Amino acid sequence: MATTSKKNSRRRSMQWRRIDLHIHTPASSLCYKDPHVTMLQILQKAEEKNLSIIAITDHNTVKGYAAMVKEIEALELLERLDRLMPAEKSTLDEYRRLRSKILVLPGFEFTATLGFHILGIFSEQTSVRRLEHILLELRVPEECLETGQCEVGATTDVLTSYQKIANAGGLVIAAHVNSSHGVALTAYDFGGQTKISNTQDRNLHALEVTDFDSSRRRNTASFFNGSKPEYPRRMHCIQGSDAHRLVRDPSEKQENWGVGDRVTEVLLDEVSFEALKEIFLGTDFSRTRPCRTTTQAPIDQIKMARKIGPNIVQSFHEYFPAKASKRLEILKEINAFANTNGGTIYIGASANAKHAPRGVEKPEEAVAWLQSEVKKNLTPPIDLNIEVKTSEGKSVVVVEVPQGPETPYTLGSGQVFVRQESETSLALRDEIVRLVEKSKRGGSLVVANVEGNDADPLPSVAEDQPIVLSVAPPKTGAEIVEAEERDGVMYYGIKDLRNGNIIRNVTRFSTRHLWHYAITQREDHPLSAEEVTWLGDIGLWKSYTRSGTKRYNLAQRDGNGTIHVYYGVTEEGIHGQWRSLFSEKVSASTFAQEEP
Numbered sequence: 001m002a003t004t005s006k007k008n009s010r011r012r013s014m015q016w017r018r019i020d021l022h023i024h025t026p027a028s029s030l031c032y033k034d035p036h037v038t039m040l041q042i043l044q045k046a047e048e049k050n051l052s053i054i055a056i057t058d059h060n061t062v063k064g065y066a067a068m069v070k071e072i073e074a075l076e077l078l079e080r081l082d083r084l085m086p087a088e089k090s091t092l093d094e095y096r097r098l099r100s101k102i103l104v105l106p107g108f109e110f111t112a113t114l115g116f117h118i119l120g121i122f123s124e125q126t127s128v129r130r131l132e133h134i135l136l137e138l139r140v141p142e143e144c145l146e147t148g149q150c151e152v153g154a155t156t157d158v159l160t161s162y163q164k165i166a167n168a169g170g171l172v173i174a175a176h177v178n179s180s181h182g183v184a185l186t187a188y189d190f191g192g193q194t195k196i197s198n199t200q201d202r203n204l205h206a207l208e209v210t211d212f213d214s215s216r217r218r219n220t221a222s223f224f225n226g227s228k229p230e231y232p233r234r235m236h237c238i239q240g241s242d243a244h245r246l247v248r249d250p251s252e253k254q255e256n257w258g259v260g261d262r263v264t265e266v267l268l269d270e271v272s273f274e275a276l277k278e279i280f281l282g283t284d285f286s287r288t289r290p291c292r293t294t295t296q297a298p299i300d301q302i303k304m305a306r307k308i309g310p311n312i313v314q315s316f317h318e319y320f321p322a323k324a325s326k327r328l329e330i331l332k333e334i335n336a337f338a339n340t341n342g343g344t345i346y347i348g349a350s351a352n353a354k355h356a357p358r359g360v361e362k363p364e365e366a367v368a369w370l371q372s373e374v375k376k377n378l379t380p381p382i383d384l385n386i387e388v389k390t391s392e393g394k395s396v397v398v399v400e401v402p403q404g405p406e407t408p409y410t411l412g413s414g415q416v417f418v419r420q421e422s423e424t425s426l427a428l429r430d431e432i433v434r435l436v437e438k439s440k441r442g443g444s445l446v447v448a449n450v451e452g453n454d455a456d457p458l459p460s461v462a463e464d465q466p467i468v469l470s471v472a473p474p475k476t477g478a479e480i481v482e483a484e485e486r487d488g489v490m491y492y493g494i495k496d497l498r499n500g501n502i503i504r505n506v507t508r509f510s511t512r513h514l515w516h517y518a519i520t521q522r523e524d525h526p527l528s529a530e531e532v533t534w535l536g537d538i539g540l541w542k543s544y545t546r547s548g549t550k551r552y553n554l555a556q557r558d559g560n561g562t563i564h565v566y567y568g569v570t571e572e573g574i575h576g577q578w579r580s581l582f583s584e585k586v587s588a589s590t591f592a593q594e595e596p
Contacts, residue, residue, distance in 0.1 A: 011385070014269045017052035018291060019276070020260050021121055021173065022109070022208060022240030025056060025064030027148040033245035033256065039068040040091065042259055043098040045246055049260025049293055052271050055105040055121045060140045061148040065106045066128040071095075103271050106131055109175055110138055110165075111150055113157045116183045116198070117175040119208065120165040123273040134168050150181075158183055162203035171277050173206045174199065176242060178220040196230055205280040206236040210262075212290040212299055217307045226341045226403075227311045228572055229475035229498045234313070234342065234403075236280050238264040239290050265291040283342065286385040286400040302346060302391035302398070306353035309548060310422035311572070312498075313343035318350040318358050320366045320397065329424075331373060334401050335409055336417035336424040338382050339435055342403035343419065348396040351548060359394030366397050379410050405442070408435035420496065421476060421570060422547060425512050430503045468559030470537050473497055476573025477551075477566045478518050492519055497566060497573060513546070518567035527555060527565050533581065540581040541565070554578065 023046075025039060026032045046054050056065040075092040078084045084092070107121035108131065122131065132145055139155045156164065165172045177184040183198040199207065209220040226234035241257040248258040267287040268275045279287050290299050305314055321327050330345060337343035347366065349357035360366050367386050374384060385400040408416045408427070416427040416435070427435070473479070474497055481502060482493030493504045494515050506512075508519040532539035532555045541553040552574070554566045 011267075014267045014287075016265045016289075017268050017271060018050055018260070018263050018265055018293075019053040019238075020046070020049075020051055020241050020243070020263045021053070021055040021105075021107075021171075021238070022057050022119060022175065022242045023054055023259055024058055024109075024242070024244050025067075027058040027061055027064030027067065028109075028244065029147055030149045031059070031244055033249075037246045039064065039071070040094060040098075041246055043095070043102060043104070045259040046102050047098055049263070051102060051260050051263065052268075053103045053105065053266075053276060054259075055107045055119070057107045057109045057119050057121065058148045059109050059150050060111055060135060060152050061145050062106060062108055062128055062131040062135070063146060063148055065104075065131075068104075069128060103273070105273060107170070108135060110135070110140070110155070110161060111152050111181075112138075112155055112161045115151075115181050116158050117150075117181040118158070118161050118165070118183070119171075119173040119175050120168075121171040121173065122169060126169070130168075134165065134170075137164055158198050159201055159203075162201050166203040166205075171206075171273075171280060172204050173208055173238070173280075174204060175208050176210050177207045179210050184220070199224065199235065200231060200233045204235075205277075206238055208240050208242075209237050210239065212237075212239055213292075219304070222304070222308055226313045226343075227308075230575075232341060234283070234285065236285065236288055238288060240264070260293060263291050263293055265289050283402045284383075284385060284400070286387065286398075300391050302349060302357070302389060302396050303353060305344065305346060306349060306351060309351045309353075311570075312419050312421050313337070313341050315343065315345050315422070315424070316349055316351040317345070317347045320347050320360045324369075327369070327373075330370070330399075331377060331411060332415075332417045333419075333424050334374060334384070334399065335378060335411040335415075336419040337401035338378070338404035338409040339407050339416065339427070340403070340419040343401050345399040345401070346396055347399070348394060349391060357391050357394040357396055360388075360397050363388040363395040363397050370397070370399065377412050380406050382406075382409060405439070407439045408432055420512065420514065421498075421568075422549060423513055428503055428506075430501070434501060467562075469556060469564075470559075471556065471577050472575075473556065473564070474554060474566050474569040474573040474578055475575060477554075477569035478514050479564060479566050480518055480522055490519075490523070494518065497569070514568045521553070521567060522565070527563065529555075529563060535577075535581055538578060538581065554581070 023042065024032055025042065026035045026037055058064045072095055075084065075088055078088060079092065103124065105121050105124055106126055107119060110118045110120055112118055120134065135145060136142065138161055140152050144152045162172050174183045176182050177199065185195045207224060211219045212221060221237035224231055224235040224237060226232055239262050241260060241262045243257055243259045243261070245256060245258055248256060248261055266276065266279055289301065292298055306316065310316055315333050317330060330347065333345055348360040367388060370386055382404050383402065387398050388395050389398050410416055416432055417424055418427045418431055477497045479495045479497060480492050481495045482504065484491050489507060492506045493502050494506050495502045506515050508516060508523060510516050527541060532541050537557040539555045541555050543550060543552045545551065549570060551568045551570055554569055556564045558564060
């Protein structure tokens with residue numbers, strides 16, 4: 001508890017700082033719009049935009065940053081020799097003043113194989129020679145270190161690039177992942193396992209996205225928030241200006257940002273590369289947020305979350321209950337998020353984004369109660385971030401729960417809760433066993449394989465008749481894979497399609513809504529092949545809505561002719577050929593935001 005108290009005290013001393021980690025200079029010679037801009041002007045513009053940290057990230061070169069270092073060193077030499085002219089002294093004084101206010105980090109925007117762009121950002125203590133050596137290790141041709149161009153021929157593949165930059169002590173950020181040259185592969189007709197590894201690799205520290213302001217129901221940051229079955233690692237998502245000019249030209253149709261026009265705020269106790277890197281290597285996602293630098297209203301992340309609705313990593317409570325007994329549901333969710341993927345709880349706002357938030361009348365009291373009760377009832381201790389934020393003029397309490405490294409976490413007298421899609425439930429024996437195993441692995445997640453998760457494979461019909469599926473099953477929902485009658489009661493094995501785990505000894509009296517639904521459907525309304533709308537070996541049986549979420553019962557024939565039924569599949573789990581089951585209109589509206 002002392003450690004938690006110390007961390008809370010440290011957090012209170014932190015300040016929100018604006019950063020822009022993607023700034024070019026005229027050294028990006030073929031694409032920079034203002035060839036006569038100086039480094040001093042870039043720093044002055046950063047001060048005007050109230051930036052605390054910037055990174056100079058020219059294309060495949062550090063020539064721009066090196067020029068600044070060389071200029072300052074030359075002026076300092078003249079100063080020591082007492083040969084400074086008045087104009088030179090003014091320039092040196094201005095550099096010193098600005099660099100005392102703004103941390104200028106060196107880096108580069110590297111072009112990996114197939115043209116993907118990766119930001120490598122380093123400590124200000126890193127020498128120019130060291131940075132150039134890293135670029136040469138990444139197979140940037142030596143002559144290209146002088147030209148600062150995007151196209152540099154065959155270099156190093158994405159994953160090796162992540163590893164080399166990280167091993168060199170750099171901060172690794174995938175540049176504009178949802179745009180051209182982004183590792184999310186939006187410009188390509190392929191993806192699958194490549195996209196998963198490109199965006200979930202352990203050496204990748206953050207994703208730069210360009211659509212925080214999007215009016216779409218889902219933006220790129222929500223895609224990588226840990227709710228997608230194939231992308232379970234929640235990623236830090238930031239925005240940067242990618243400035244190729246000092247000041248944006250408003251007459252241009254495409255948004256070509258200037259220095260500090262699109263930035264991120266980070267919560268820091270000190271302005272340093274080490275403090276910045278600590279954020280991106282950690283799992284406290286409450287310490288970064290997109291920031292508008294114009295007169296527009298701040299980005300309302302609560303409203304954005306409500307557009308998506310409840311899922312495996314977020315939940316909503318319209319109000320903070322007056323009775324302590326009713327507040328237990330919030331504590332259960334905190335416990336469940338800690339045991340599953342982590343998540344965010346919004347108190348004072350319903351999941352219906354069409355209705356204004358109700359708000360919490362005494363938010364400070366709500367925060368104090370939550371902090372006290374979590375401290376008393378959650379074991380082992382876990383660091384939460386509980387804040388009061390404003391959405392549409394109302395105070396909303398936001399509880400950020402990290403994915404716990406010491407599972408299982410227990411509540412009160414020893415209850416263990418888990419999160420299954422948008423439902424919080426008491427964990428069963430098999431789930432608790434897996435939480436213990438997860439803790440022994442160091443809290444690591446089993447990432448689903450794009451061809452199907454083999455963490456707990458489906459039982460075969462017979463050993464000489466293995467199950468062969470032409471299409472990988474959906475990634476959410478449940479499948480009944482075992483059935484056994486004992487003493488007149490049917491017991492089932494139910495496979496969670498998100499993680500491949502099978503939970504056994506489940507009956508129709510289960511309090512888990514999806515399991516109860518699947519079993520009652522099987523027992524009372526068994527599937528008939530004629531009721532399915534088939535498209536080859538896959539088909540749509542029926543759809544229904546629960547808690548405002550559209551769900552589907554899908555069917556699939558395996559190579560033995562057996563029909564598999566997948567109950568309660570949500571849109572997050574429908575991928576590839578499964579989307580072909582839906583009409584063009586439905587597919588466009590429901591699944592258009594599946595890919596960032």
